[in-house]
Amino acid sequence: MSNSHERVETATHDNMLECRGLTRVYQEGPQDLTVLDNLELTVAAGERIAVVGSSGSGKTTLLNLLGGLDRPTQGEILIGGRSIKGLSEAAIGKFRNQHIGFVYQFHHLLAEFTALENVSMPLIIRGQSRSEAAKKANILLERVGMAPRGEHKPGELSGGERQRVAIARALVTDPSLVLMDEPTGNLDQTTARQILDLMDEVAERSRSAFVVVTHDMAIARHQDRVLRLDKGRLAPDTTG
Numbered sequence: 708m709s710n711s712h713e714r715v716e717t718a719t720h721d722n723m724l725e726c727r728g729l730t731r732v733y734q735e736g737p738q739d740l741t742v743l744d745n746l747e748l749t750v751a752a753g754e755r756i757a758v759v760g761s762s763g764s765g766k767t768t769l770l771n772l773l774g775g776l777d778r779p780t781q782g783e784i785l786i787g788g789r790s791i792k793g794l795s796e797a798a799i800g801k802f803r804n805q806h807i808g809f810v811y812q813f814h815h816l817l818a819e820f821t822a823l824e825n826v827s828m829p830l831i832i833r834g835q836s837r838s839e840a841a842k843k844a845n846i847l848l849e850r851v852g853m854a855p856r857g858e859h860k861p862g863e864l865s866g867g868e869r870q871r872v873a874i875a876r877a878l879v880t881d882p883s884l885v886l887m888d889e890p891t892g893n894l895d896q897t898t899a900r901q902i903l904d905l906m907d908e909v910a911e912r913s914r915s916a917f918v919v920v921t922h923d924m925a926i927a928r929h930q931d932r933v934l935r936l937d938k939g940r941l942a943p944d945t946t947g
């Protein structure tokens with residue numbers, strides 16, 4: 708299932724993700740709000756980190772920057788050693804499809820397509836045939852316990868089921884970097900456990916780096932490191 712020819716060049720780079728001096732200031736009328744302040748972060752290939760922090764500490768802001776959905780005020784993000792700073796919107800979109808898997812808090816599944824089509828989509832965009840894509844998508848749906856619901860559209864699925872489809876979609880391309888915002892928020896313990904096992908397997912097989920934002924300390928502790936976002940910077944979590 709390797710797609711090494713499409714993978715970000717990592718031959719000389721064991722750091723899949725690097726943030727250098729990452730700063731995001733929101734301009735709010737007369738007062739600026741500095742949410743990320745010279746943040747530094749390094750995540751190795753195959754490493755999974757959890758990001759915890761109080762509400763409003765900037766976790767979603769950080770994920771949006773890492774996924775190229777927003778641009779930093781200052782600083783730089785390197786994925787597989789490559790800076791995404793100078794990329795145009797179109798180039799970032801392409802880069803995201805090729806190298807990043809994103810699980811948003813609100814799924815963002817395409818309402819008019821079935822679960823199977825939603826999970827197949829990133830592969831079809833990459834140029835795989837429909838049948839090839841559907842085959843791989845089915846394997847992922849199976850892994851998240853959603854294969855029997857593959858022909859259903861998101862509107863016919865529960866919140867937790869949609870979440871599982873979104874996770875399958877994020878992982879189907881074996882991305883270099885996986886960004887997850889509360890991935891197991893809607894899931895019962897058994898299903899959450901299945902998802903954690905799948906994350907372990909993908910990290911190991913594909914050497915993907917994971918950044919998982921969560922309020923759930925059990926999920927956080929399952930990752931290789933737990934970092935706390937506070938006052939715009941990340942530091943090892945000591946609240947445990």
Ligand SMILES: Nc1ncnc2c1ncn2[C@@H]1O[C@H](COP(=O)(O)OP(=O)(O)OP(=O)(O)O)[C@@H](O)[C@H]1O
Pocket residue numbers: 733734735740742760761762763764765766767768769
């Ligand atoms: N587009 C924006 N314009 C101005 N301020 C913003 C914008 N987006 C977020 N903020 C502010 O930036 C701060 C960080 O928000 P963010 O959503 O990143 O926090 P969070 O840690 O994800 O919070 P939660 O855990 O509640 O989801 C908050 O004070 C928020 O009000």
